[in-house]
Amino acid sequence: MKTLRISFIIFILIFHSTFTQANVVEKSEMNRGNEQSKLFSKLPDDLTDIGYVQVGNATFTFLFWDIYxxxxxxxxxxxxxxxxxxxxxxxxxxxxISADELIKRTVEQWQHLKYDESKYQHYIPKMKSIWPDIKSGDSLTLYRKNQTTxxxxxxxxxxxxxxxxFSNLFLDIWLSNNTSQPKLRKLLIGE
Structure with missing residues (x-):
């Protein structure tokens, strides 16, 4: 009887230990999931809802037309x-603006910044696979988080x-000191 009691106590201890370890692993997985969720699969309309504050804004105009x-x-x-x-x-x-035109304009801006073609050429197929054709009223947002764009x-x-x-290369179009649109840059960075 004593042996049975000792076996039962050992069983309870092993079960409790296993359950506790599984619970810790599950909580660790949940925390990792929460951290990963900060990469957002969908953005809210109001970006302040996810803790971001507007630095600046600007309208790009070509001749008499507001483009974006x-x-x-x-x-x-x-x-x-x-x-x-x-x-x-x-x-x-x-x-x-079509996706092809958007990529063409992006490459023109990299050329304006005097970036060597080898610095950006390998990104073009990826951009083509991501960027859609754009209609008036659409938005395209870049989110830079750690190593990911x-x-x-x-x-x-x-x-x-x-x-x-990539994110630095892309953002340089607007935010580099050598951008083709210095007034737009100043408005975006809040100067």
Whole structure:
């Protein structure tokens, strides 16, 4: 009888230990899931709902036509071009533009910045697979989080480029000191 009691106690201890370990693993998995969820599969209309503060906004105009409105968001409401901080850059289009035209304009801006073709050429197929044709009223948002650049079309995730160099390269079109639109840059970074 004593042996049976000891066996039962050992069984309870082993069961409790296994249950506790499983519970710890489950909580660890949940925390990892919560951290991962910060990569958002869908963005809210109001980006302040996810803790981002607008740094600045600007409208790009060509001749007499407004082409798009753009807004830059960070967690602090300030932009630090050397930090690689998490940020959101949202463009609301006021004119239609095809994905091919969008890529062409992107490459033209990289050429303006005098970037060697080898620096961006390998990103072009990925951008083609992510970016849709855009109609007036659509939005395209870049979300930079750690090493990943995620694109959202009308707040729905459409793809990502898991390379920290890409987000800097893309954002340089607007935020580099050598941008083709210095006034737009100043408005975006809140100067």
């Amino acid at each position: 409105n753009s807004r830059l968001f960070t967690k602090t409401g300030k932009y630090d071009d050397n930090s690689g901080q998490d940020l959101l850059f949202k463009i609301n289009y006021l004119k239609d 995620i694109f959202y079309f009308n707040n729905e995730e459409v793809g990502n480029i898991n390379d920290k160099s």
